[in-house]
Amino acid sequence: MSTASEKLRASAAEALACGRVSLVLGWRKKDFWWQSPVAFVEAAAEAEQLSFDPFSVYNPVKYLLEATECHEKVGVFVKGCDSRGINRLLQDKRLEREQVLIFGLPCSGKADPAKIRAVFPAQKIREVAQEGEELLVRLTDGQERVAAADFLLEKCLTCRHPNPVVFDELLWEPVPVRAGVDVSRFARVNSVAQKEILERYTYWARQFDRCIRCFACRNTCPACNCRSCIFDQAEPRWLGKASDLADTMNYQIIRAFHVAGRCFECGECERICPAGIPLQEMNRRLIMDIDKYFGPYEAGLDAGDSPPLGTYRGEDPAGFDES
Amino acid sequence: MKKIAKTKLQELWRCLSAEGALYLPVRSDSVVDFALWQEDVPADLETLNTFLPPKKFYYPQTETVLKYEFGENLQLLDASSQAGEKTILFGVRPCDTAALSLMDKVYLSEPVDEAYRRRRENTVIIALGCREPEETCFCQTFDIDPGKAPGADLLAIDTGTELVVTAQSLKGEELLVALNGVLQEATSGDEIRVKDVQEQAGEGYLTRVSVHGLAEKLDTCFASPYWDRLYRRCIACGTCTYLCPTCHCFDLQEYAAGHSGERVRCWDACMFTDFTQMAGGHNPRPTQKERVRQRFMHKLNYFPRQHGGEYACVGCGRCVRQCPVNLDILEVIREMGGAVDGQ
Amino acid sequence: MASNPLLPQVAVVTDVRRETPDVKTFRVEAADGRELFAYRPGQCAMVSLFPVGEALFSITSSPTRIGFLEFSIKETGVLTRALHEIEAGTEIGVRGPYGNGFPVDFLRGKDLLFIGGGIALAPLRSLINYCLDNRDDYGRVDIIYGARSSRDLVQREELLVNWPRIRNTGVHLTVDVRSDDWDGNVGFVPAFLEQLNPAPEGKVTVTCGPPIMIKFVLQSLAKMGYQPEDVITTLEMKMKCGIGKCGRCNIGDKYVCKSGPVFTLAELQQLPNEY
CATH class of the missing domain: 3.40.50.80 (Nucleotide-binding domain of ferredoxin-NADP reductase (FNR) module)
Incomplete structure (x- = not known):
């Protein structure tokens, strides 16, 4: 068993045993090699289930909203991306810093099951474990080692903050930022931007046409933390329930604008979208524009900073007076 | 029994498209889903689960049930009589075919849903047997044979370089006649190869769970503390319900402008807060716990109780693969008492 | 030919009576003067006001009083608010009867x-x-x-x-x-x-x-x-279809729109406590 998992278990067990927290959010393994859902650990003895493996991806931060309602203090394990979600909730006044005990986990990237399935027959895979910079793939008929970097999730390839930006304890040494992320971060946006405007519309229409309005993107997003969402409102109903392309665009574009300047690029919306809609391209497009008009800004790095779209500055480009 | 070389499938599809609107699994961007056949767009006959199950052809995510004019006089126009253009579905998997018979129990029971019935009547299903289950497949749990699809009009079996096609209904036989020009007679050798593929298909399951006695067991599990633990991970999205080939709950909504409008039926999900929220404010399922419980109890207890013991699940594995937080029916079957052997 | 079970009949509101500050009783008759449908006490009907929407209401008139249906409706949401604004002569949609009724x-x-x-x-x-x-x-x-x-x-x-x-x-x-x-x-x-x-x-x-x-x-x-x-x-649950298909008014394996809304306490004791 990896030492990373052991460190998680020890930290959680200790925090629960001495009563610093009454709940710890981490990850555990489930039935399949690629399943590492969030675990809710409420007693030191239950900490054994915790695991940190190539698939401990899901951002546990949004669960803090409900968890802190019935627990005075909650422990949470966060990767770099997850930690920025905590700053998101702090800055949006949806969480108090003293309500959470943050265990930081420097992370050099998580594995994409689809990339692994493309190389190894899925039926034969029993376990995929991280060993240093390699993935150890245990198969029904043997095992193989491959470079973990070749199997990274798309979102990890563009990650600029692999180390937690807010934490109480760091469980191991920080890791280096991947080379070339500043280019890869906007590569897809640039490629879409190069399309002619009609072609660009066709592209997005085709993507949004697949949207089934399951709202997984919104529900998973720590920046979507409104107590009640306008799109759920029945009176007046802003969003029809029928699967109509105009309404879907209405939903997706308004959501993108609502998280603009607050999206901290965890990429979970895109990763979990069952329809494979490249949502991160929209979020990053808005980040590009914010950088251009308001100066470079990355959300979720500092809960005390002044977000460009949440702060008025005299030198901001004028908008209202230009007719 | 007839057959066709896989290299000649474009010809087959061209003929089929002359018989009705032909839909088959096609990859678009990263997603494989049933789409209208187009010359030169390759079909994907390898992927087992399409993004959406073919229920969308019978029970579309959005459909007009009623049109109205409400100016001087109120006039109501039944929209169901327009439903049901001649449609051919190619490559429907056995689990999804079986799911339609469960859907029938809801929509073809009295009072019969006319739009659904018309679509069912005017659609020909050409099922494609599976050669090897995926890791998330557990159709066998519900006695579905991955090499057979008794509810389909035609069954195609991939024997390697050819598809061998058998008619299983009158509609299927009629279609075979229309396809005479492109199909060849199958040989006794083909028959043996088909049997081999079918037998092998049932052997590769990685996921073996049993639902034997589960509905009865769940009779007493409504108040179980199990649900208190299970739901916490749920983010209340509609992925599991919308991707499920047996989920059938809907909402009715109005779309109107000026003096005319439409009443539209659209998919709804028991995972959503407003699903049972009443106008006066009362909600009998106030938290996600009750909603998660409702979904699994509906599939594994209420539906069997209403429909002669049949579970509202066909083991396609879409929810297992797609749930963002890995909260799926397989877990509930395992943990609520379905016997486990294998992985 | 089979008909669409979600299709209402056109009916006319022939009388609106204010009962209380937030309750009105609506008398409804078929537009063509025939009887809308036969029903038993305790049964319900879906009432549509176009283009606002549709909801299930219990029929408050008795089947012994022939020629009309009556609904007493309290103003609670979007539809009921709109219903409270209509006057006698308004055409609405009605379908039913639904539910088991009283024994x-x-x-x-x-x-x-x-x-x-x-x-x-x-x-x-x-x-x-x-x-x-x-x-x-x-x-x-x-x-x-x-x-x-x-x-x-x-x-x-x-x-x-x-x-x-x-x-x-x-x-x-x-x-x-x-x-x-x-x-x-x-x-x-x-x-x-x-x-x-x-x-x-x-x-x-x-x-x-x-x-x-x-x-x-x-x-x-x-x-x-x-x-x-x-x-x-x-019992009262949110309902959309009234015919046991839309899947939201169930309590355990019973759809309130079909098996209810009338239950004996003995029957309720057999059902999960979710109402």
Whole structure:
């Protein structure tokens, strides 16, 4: 068993045993090699289930909203991306810093099951474990080692903050930022931007046409933390329930604008979208524009900073007076 | 029994498209889903689960049930009589075919849903047997044979370089006649190869769970503390319900402008807060716990109780693969008492 | 040819009567003058106001009064607010009847105790008038009814004038809040019930009201010795189709729109507590 998992278990067990927290959010393994859902650990003895493996991806931060309602203090394990979600909730006044005990986990990237399935027959895979910079793939008929970097999730390839930006304890040494992320971060946006405007519309229409309005993107997003969402409102109903392309665009574009300047690029919306809609391209497009008009800004790095779209500055480009 | 070389499938599809609107699994961007056949767009006959199950052809995510004019006089126009253009579905998997018979129990029971019935009547299903289950497949749990699809009009079996096609209904036989020009007679050798593929298909399951006695067991599990633990991970999205080939709950909504409008039926999900929220404010399922419980109890207890013991699940594995937080029916079957052997 | 079960019939609102500050009773007749449909007391119908929407309401008229349907509707949401704005002559859509209705044959020959609160007199009224119109078929009838205040008593004329005049029939009213124009009982329905303490022998009770009232009335009835088989109530859930397909009004394996809304306490005890 990896030492990373052991460190998680020890930290959680200790925090629960001495009563610093009454709940710890981490990850555990489930039935399949690629399943590492969030675990809710409420007693030191239950900490054994915790695991940190190539698939401990899901951002546990949004669960803090409900968890802190019935627990005075909650422990949470966060990767770099997850930690920025905590700053998101702090800055949006949806969480108090003293309500959470943050265990930081420097992370050099998580594995994409689809990339692994493309190389190894899925039926034969029993376990995929991280060993240093390699993935150890245990198969029904043997095992193989491959470079973990070749199997990274798309979102990890563009990650600029692999180390937690807010934490109480760091469980191991920080890791280096991947080379070339500043280019890869906007590569897809640039490629879409190069399309002619009609072609660009066709592209997005085709993507949004697949949207089934399951709202997984919104529900998973720590920046979507409104107590009640306008799109759920029945009176007046802003969003029809029928699967109509105009309404879907209405939903997706308004959501993108609502998280603009607050999206901290965890990429979970895109990763979990069952329809494979490249949502991160929209979020990053808005980040590009914010950088251009308001100066470079990355959300979720500092809960005390002044977000460009949440702060008025005299030198901001004028908008209202230009007719 | 007839057959066709896989290299000649474009010809087959061209003929089929002359018989009705032909839909088959096609990859678009990263997603494989049933789409209208187009010359030169390759079909994907390898992927087992399409993004959406073919229920969308019978029970579309959005459909007009009623049109109205409400100016001087109120006039109501039944929209169901327009439903049901001649449609051919190619490559429907056995689990999804079986799911339609469960859907029938809801929509073809009295009072019969006319739009659904018309679509069912005017659609020909050409099922494609599976050669090897995926890791998330557990159709066998519900006695579905991955090499057979008794509810389909035609069954195609991939024997390697050819598809061998058998008619299983009158509609299927009629279609075979229309396809005479492109199909060849199958040989006794083909028959043996088909049997081999079918037998092998049932052997590769990685996921073996049993639902034997589960509905009865769940009779007493409504108040179980199990649900208190299970739901916490749920983010209340509609992925599991919308991707499920047996989920059938809907909402009715109005779309109107000026003096005319439409009443539209659209998919709804028991995972959503407003699903049972009443106008006066009362909600009998106030938290996600009750909603998660409702979904699994509906599939594994209420539906069997209403429909002669049949579970509202066909083991396609879409929810297992797609749930963002890995909260799926397989877990509930395992943990609520379905016997486990294998992985 | 089969028809679309979600397709309403066109009907005309022929009369709108204000009952209380937030309740109106609508009389509805078929646009072509025929009968819309036959129904039993306690059954419901889907009422559509175009283009606002559709919802299920219990039919408050009795099938013994031929030629029309009546719905008593409280203003609570978007649709009911819009309904409160319509006038006589408005065309609406109606489909039904839905649900099981009250077991009128089971009730025959027995003494009846009706217990109602607020707008939930609506389904009871259908049965009360049915029984009183077939007076010889039923034993003594007692009606206990409560509202928030004297202004909130629905069907005031029947409660105060018509029903008490009928032989072997008693009406017992209570309000939650005292007011100058009220010299009757003040207090909640369950307490009033215990105070009146009607003996359970030979009696069947039918209770309709807000969930909290039903809860305490059922407790009181149990305390007073009523058997679960002789305690009848109605449930309310959000419904979209009324025909057991849209999948949201179930309690356990029973769809309230088909198997309900009328249940005996004995039946309810067999169902999960989710209402």
